[in-house]
Amino acid sequence: DAGVTQSPTHLIKTRGQQVTLRCSPISGHKSVSWYQQVLGQGPQFIFQYYEKEERGRGNFPDRFSARQFPNYSSELNVNALLLGDSALYLCASSSTGTGGMYEQYFGPGTRLTVT
Amino acid sequence: TQLLEQSPQFLSIQEGENLTVYCNSSSVFSSLQWYRQEPGEGPVLLVTVVTGGEVKKLKRLTFQFGDARKDSSLHITAAQPGDTGLYLCAGPNSGTYKYIFGTGTRLKVLA
Numbered sequence: 001d002a003g004v005t006q007s008p009t010h011l012i013k014t015r016g017q018q019v020t021l022r023c024s025p026i027s028g029h030k031s032v033s034w035y036q037q038v039l040g041q042g043p044q045f046i047f048q049y050y051e052k053e054e055r056g057r058g059n060f061p062d063r064f065s066a067r068q069f070p071n072y073s074s075e076l077n078v079n080a081l082l083l084g085d086s087a088l089y090l091c092a093s094s095s096t097g098t099g100g101m102y103e104q105y106f107g108p109g110t111r112l113t114v115t
Numbered sequence: 116t117q118l119l120e121q122s123p124q125f126l127s128i129q130e131g132e133n134l135t136v137y138c139n140s141s142s143v144f145s146s147l148q149w150y151r152q153e154p155g156e157g158p159v160l161l162v163t164v165v166t167g168g169e170v171k172k173l174k175r176l177t178f179q180f181g182d183a184r185k186d187s188s189l190h191i192t193a194a195q196p197g198d199t200g201l202y203l204c205a206g207p208n209s210g211t212y213k214y215i216f217g218t219g220t221r222l223k224v225l226a
Contacts, residue, residue, distance in 0.1 A: 056212030
């Protein structure tokens with residue numbers, strides 16, 4: 001079975017531009033979460049979606065938004081890019097959306113560079 | 116928001132040595148996960164611990180969840196170069212749908 005897939009693999013954007021990152025979860029998984037990982041640090045939680053509804057949001061500005069589609073794939077959008085948005089963006093899928101015990105499986109990430 | 120602090124931050128050891136990585140919080144977690152991440156890739160789930168005092172083994176890796184479910188440890192026996200990577204603990208923030216990662220331990224095993 002295919003794991004979590006993300007596209008694109010790498011992306012270079014200019015300050016002020018907008019970017020859309022895409023994620024397809026493991027088949028059968030209904031929950032998708034997005035993380036930002038700056039070099040040398042652990043991933044920071046951005047969003048969790050379950051059954052197309054936002055279930056959780058981290059401490060990120062409104063420039064960050066996301067949505068989940070009926071097939072459970074997801075998009076992360078970032079507007080008005082700043083240099084500080086340069087990071088590895090990770091998508092994770094899990095079989096349940098509960099806040100308790102659940103295991104997440106990560107995709108390979110999208111490396112975003114803002115110049 | 117609950118925090119997870121890992122120690123040490125960096126560790127460089129010779130092949131064959133043993134090591135322990137710690138993950139600590141002042142808050143109770145319903146479960147903790149351990150991941151290993153290699154450069155340019157996503158974290159790979161190693162184990163989930165749920166019960167206080169639980170011990171799980173994965174080949175040369177031994178994971179323990181503290182009795183009070185506020186801390187966890189990862190012990191590697193006879194480390195090999197293939198164990199090199201960033202080790203992360205993580206868990207669900209109580210009462211929310213947020214998921215928290217620890218600060219990470221970067222391990223390098225020298226041949």
